Amino acid sequence: MFKLDQIGILRGRERSAAVLAGLSLALAPAALPPSLSPALAPLPAAQAQQTNKPVLRISAIPDQQPEKLNRLYGLVANELSKQLGVPVKYVPVTNYAAAVSAFRTGNLDLVWFGGLTGVQARLQKPGAKVIAQRDIDASFHSVFIANTKSGLRPVSSVQGLSQLKGKRFTFGSESSTSGRLMPQYFLGQAGVKPNQFSGGAPGFSGSHDATIALVQSGAYQAGAVNEQVWKANLRSGKADPSKVTVIWKTPGYPDYHWIAQPNLDKRFGKGFTNRIQTAILSWRTSNPEQKQILTLFGAQQFTGAQASDYNRIEQVGRQIGKIR
Amino acid sequence: MKPAAPLLVLLPALVLVPVLLLLPGLLHGGGWDLIGRFLLAALQPSLDPVVLQSLLQGLAITAGMALLGWACSLLIGVVLGLASSRLLWRTLIGHALPAELIRRLLAIPRSIHELIWGLLLLQVVGLQPAIAVVAIAIPYGALVARVVSDLLDALPERNLDALLSAGSPAPAALLTALGPPLMPGLISYGGYRLECALRSATLLGVFGLGGLGNELLLTLQSLEFNELWSGLWLLLAVMLALEALIGGLRRRWGMPSRFGLTRTGVGRRGREIVLALVLLIPLVAGVGKALAIDPAALLQWQPLPPVAPDGWAEALALPWLQLAFNTVLLTLLAAALAVGVAPLLLLLVAPWPWGQRLLQLVWAIGRLWPPPLTALLLLFVLKPGVITAALALGFHNLGILGRLLLEGAQAAGSERQQALQGAGAGPRLALLYGRFSGLARSYLAYGAYRADVILRETVVVGLVAGTGLGSQLNESLSSFAFDQLALLLAVYALLTLLGEDLSDRARHRLLQQ
Incomplete structure (x- = not known):
C-alpha cells in the first residue's frame, strides 16, 4: 500500500482525488469484513x-x-x-x-x-x-374448473377433458401434485398435451387460490385445483359459483x-x-x-x-x- | 444509402409494425376486467397499517441487499478492473498478457444474470440472506471491472510517461497519474450501478430471495391490487429519491452524466467525496449486521442432488436450436421496442408541456416494475409467447432508455431546437432535428449495449411460456434437473458472449462514423 506522503506532491483538488483513490484501495479489504460480519438473524x-x-x-x-x-x-x-x-x-x-x-x-x-x-x-x-x-x-382429488362463460360443460369421464384443447388453461405451481402433476396425467389420458392449449402452453398461476381467481376473472378459461382449497373458497365466498364451476373431479391419489x-x-x-x-x-x-x-x-x-x-x-x- | 441522422433514431421503432399487426391475434381479452381493477387500485392503495408495516420491512430488506450487493461489487470491480487493465500490467511488468487473460475470464460471470446466480447459490449454500447480496455482487463486480479497465486504458498516458521518465516508481506513478482522472467516470458509473442494484434486488425478491419483490408477486398473484399498489408507490418513492440523490451528487461533484457526450475532468469537492465514501463504510457494516449476513455460512456448500443416469442424453435432446432462436428473437424484439419507442413517444408528446411529465412517470414505473410482474399482468389479456414477453421486457428497458435519452437531450442544450422553432418548424420537427439528430449515434450505441443486457435479462420472463431458454430454465429448476441446468447455463453464456461481441462491434461502428 502507498504512504500518504507520497501523494503530498499533488495539490488541491488532485490531492483529494488521489487521497480518495488511495483510501478506497486501502480501505477495500477493511470494508469487506464488516459488511459480511458474522451474525445471523432475519431468516x-x-x-x-x-x-x-x-x-x-x-x-x-x-x-x-x-x-x-x-x-x-x-x-x-x-x-x-x-x-x-x-x-x-x-x-x-x-x-x-x-x-x-x-x-x-x-x-x-x-x-x-x-x-x-x-x-x-x-x-x-x-x-x-x-x-x-x-x-x-x-385419496385426494383435484377438480378441473371452468369459467361459466367459456362454454365448457361438466363431463362424466376423463375423455371429456379433450374439450380443453385450444382453451386458455392454467395449472397452479409447476411442482404442485393436485394443481399440475395429476391433472396433467389425466389430461394425457384424454389425449390433451400441454402444447395444445391456447397460446401453445398452459399457464402456471403459482398457487391454488391464484388459479381460482384467474379462472373466475376469465383471464384463463379453465384450470385445475386442489379440491380441498376449492371447497374452502366456495365456503368463504371467494369463489362465485355463477362465474366458475367444476367440470370434472379426478379419481383419488395420495397427496x-x-x-x-x-x-x-x-x-x-x-x-x-x-x-x-x-x-x-x-x-x-x-x-x-x-x-x-x-x-x-x-x-x-x-x-x-x-x-x-x-x-x-x-x-x-x-x-x-x-x-x- | 444511409438514412439521415434524425431518422436513424426512429429506425428501431419500425418493429412496432409487425408487433401491432400480430397483437390483435394475441389478445384474448378474458381479463380486461382485472386490468381495469388493477389500474383503479393505483388511486386507492391499501393503507392498512399491517400491510404497510410488512411492505416497509420488505422494502428495507430490498434496499439493504441492493446497497450491500452494490458495495461489494464496487470493491470487486475496482480490484479486478485494475487487474485487467492493460496499461497497468504494461507499466508494471512490461506486457499485457495477464490483463487479457483476466478480461476473458471475467466475461463468464458477467454473461450470467444475477437471478441465475441467485438460484444457483440457493441450491449450493441453502436459504440465507447473503445469497441476494452475492448474486448481485458477482455479475455487477465483473461489469464494473470491465468499465474500470476500459476507463483506465482510455486515459491519456502523457502524465504517466512523464512521471516514469522522471524516475518515480511504477506503482506510485500509476496512482498519481491515473487515480485522479479515473475517479469522475468511476463515481458516475458507480452511482448508476446503485440504481441498477435496487432494481435487481427487487427482481431477486420476486423469485423468492427476500425483500419486497416477493410481496409484490404474491399480492399480484392473489389479485390484491390495492396492497400491490401500496408496495409499488413505496418502491417508486425510494427509487426516485435515490435517482434524484445520485443525479444531484453527480452534478454537484462535476461528474460526467451517464449518457451523453463524455466530458472528462477531474471533478470538484474532493473532500466531500472522500467523506461520503468514508461514511459508506459504517453504513454498509450496519446494514450487513441488520440483515444478518454471515460470510462463513456461504462456505458451507451442500452437495447437489444426484443426476439421473440417462439425464445427460435427455438434456442434450432438448430442442436447443428452437430455444436459442426464441431467446434471440425475444431479445431483438424487446430491444427494438425499448430503443425505438422512447424517442417516438417523446416526439409524440412534444407539443404538450404536461406530456413529458406523464412520460417520465410512466417510464419511472417501467424501470421500477420487475418484468415478470408486467408479464403476469399482460397474461390477463394476452396469450403467452415471445411477443407478450417482449412487451414486458421492452417496457422495463423503455423506462431505462427513455430516462437516459431525456437526460441526454436536456444536456445537449436547446439552442438548435429553439432556432428551428423560431424559424417556424413545429415542436416535433424541432425536437427531432434540433436535439435528437445530434444524439442519434450515441443513443443507438447505448441501445446496442442495452440489447446485450436484455439478452441476459430474457431469463426473468421465463414464466411466460414459449420464450426460449428462460422458460426451459423454470421447468428444469422445478424438476431439479441439474444436467439440463448446466447445459442451459452454458448456452446462455455462449449466447451472451456472442451478443456482447456483436453489440461491441455495432457500438464502435456507430460511434466512429
Whole structure:
C-alpha cells in the first residue's frame, strides 16, 4: 500500500482525488469484513443454527395465500412447541422448489409437502422420514374448473377433458401434485398435451387460490385445483359459483404429507422424530386449539403414512419428467 | 444509402409494425376486467397499517441487499478492473498478457444474470440472506471491472510517461497519474450501478430471495391490487429519491452524466467525496449486521442432488436450436421496442408541456416494475409467447432508455431546437432535428449495449411460456434437473458472449462514423 506522503506532491483538488483513490484501495479489504460480519438473524432458518437451544423449523409449500399460511402454521408452531417442549418456528418459503431445496440444504426440519415435492425432497435427502398425512390425503382429488362463460360443460369421464384443447388453461405451481402433476396425467389420458392449449402452453398461476381467481376473472378459461382449497373458497365466498364451476373431479391419489429431516433425533434427543409423529397424530377436534388447526387443514385428523404410499406419485412424476 | 441522422433514431421503432399487426391475434381479452381493477387500485392503495408495516420491512430488506450487493461489487470491480487493465500490467511488468487473460475470464460471470446466480447459490449454500447480496455482487463486480479497465486504458498516458521518465516508481506513478482522472467516470458509473442494484434486488425478491419483490408477486398473484399498489408507490418513492440523490451528487461533484457526450475532468469537492465514501463504510457494516449476513455460512456448500443416469442424453435432446432462436428473437424484439419507442413517444408528446411529465412517470414505473410482474399482468389479456414477453421486457428497458435519452437531450442544450422553432418548424420537427439528430449515434450505441443486457435479462420472463431458454430454465429448476441446468447455463453464456461481441462491434461502428 502507498504512504500518504507520497501523494503530498499533488495539490488541491488532485490531492483529494488521489487521497480518495488511495483510501478506497486501502480501505477495500477493511470494508469487506464488516459488511459480511458474522451474525445471523432475519431468516429464522439461519438463526436457529446459532442459538444454543435448537429450534424446530417447520415450513410448508406455499400452496395458498400467505395470510392463511401464516395463521395456520403459527398455530401449528404453538401447538407443537407446547407438546414437544422445544421452541418451534414457522419459516415461510416462496415457492415449491425453494421448499424442496431448503429441506435438502438443511434449512428446514419439518415440512408439509405435497405428494410430488415430498417425493422430490426424500430423493434429494436420503433418510428423510414420512411422518403423517391427513385423513383426506390417502385419496385426494383435484377438480378441473371452468369459467361459466367459456362454454365448457361438466363431463362424466376423463375423455371429456379433450374439450380443453385450444382453451386458455392454467395449472397452479409447476411442482404442485393436485394443481399440475395429476391433472396433467389425466389430461394425457384424454389425449390433451400441454402444447395444445391456447397460446401453445398452459399457464402456471403459482398457487391454488391464484388459479381460482384467474379462472373466475376469465383471464384463463379453465384450470385445475386442489379440491380441498376449492371447497374452502366456495365456503368463504371467494369463489362465485355463477362465474366458475367444476367440470370434472379426478379419481383419488395420495397427496400432502409431513416430512422430517433424518437428523432430528441427533439434534433434539433420542426418539424426537417419533414424538413429533405422536404429537401430530394426537390432534383431535375435541381440543379447541387443535380443532382450529384441523379445520384450516380441512381434515378431521392426521393419520400415519409411509414412503411407499407415494410410489404411485413417484411413478407419475417420472412419467411426466418432474422426477428424474 | 444511409438514412439521415434524425431518422436513424426512429429506425428501431419500425418493429412496432409487425408487433401491432400480430397483437390483435394475441389478445384474448378474458381479463380486461382485472386490468381495469388493477389500474383503479393505483388511486386507492391499501393503507392498512399491517400491510404497510410488512411492505416497509420488505422494502428495507430490498434496499439493504441492493446497497450491500452494490458495495461489494464496487470493491470487486475496482480490484479486478485494475487487474485487467492493460496499461497497468504494461507499466508494471512490461506486457499485457495477464490483463487479457483476466478480461476473458471475467466475461463468464458477467454473461450470467444475477437471478441465475441467485438460484444457483440457493441450491449450493441453502436459504440465507447473503445469497441476494452475492448474486448481485458477482455479475455487477465483473461489469464494473470491465468499465474500470476500459476507463483506465482510455486515459491519456502523457502524465504517466512523464512521471516514469522522471524516475518515480511504477506503482506510485500509476496512482498519481491515473487515480485522479479515473475517479469522475468511476463515481458516475458507480452511482448508476446503485440504481441498477435496487432494481435487481427487487427482481431477486420476486423469485423468492427476500425483500419486497416477493410481496409484490404474491399480492399480484392473489389479485390484491390495492396492497400491490401500496408496495409499488413505496418502491417508486425510494427509487426516485435515490435517482434524484445520485443525479444531484453527480452534478454537484462535476461528474460526467451517464449518457451523453463524455466530458472528462477531474471533478470538484474532493473532500466531500472522500467523506461520503468514508461514511459508506459504517453504513454498509450496519446494514450487513441488520440483515444478518454471515460470510462463513456461504462456505458451507451442500452437495447437489444426484443426476439421473440417462439425464445427460435427455438434456442434450432438448430442442436447443428452437430455444436459442426464441431467446434471440425475444431479445431483438424487446430491444427494438425499448430503443425505438422512447424517442417516438417523446416526439409524440412534444407539443404538450404536461406530456413529458406523464412520460417520465410512466417510464419511472417501467424501470421500477420487475418484468415478470408486467408479464403476469399482460397474461390477463394476452396469450403467452415471445411477443407478450417482449412487451414486458421492452417496457422495463423503455423506462431505462427513455430516462437516459431525456437526460441526454436536456444536456445537449436547446439552442438548435429553439432556432428551428423560431424559424417556424413545429415542436416535433424541432425536437427531432434540433436535439435528437445530434444524439442519434450515441443513443443507438447505448441501445446496442442495452440489447446485450436484455439478452441476459430474457431469463426473468421465463414464466411466460414459449420464450426460449428462460422458460426451459423454470421447468428444469422445478424438476431439479441439474444436467439440463448446466447445459442451459452454458448456452446462455455462449449466447451472451456472442451478443456482447456483436453489440461491441455495432457500438464502435456507430460511434466512429
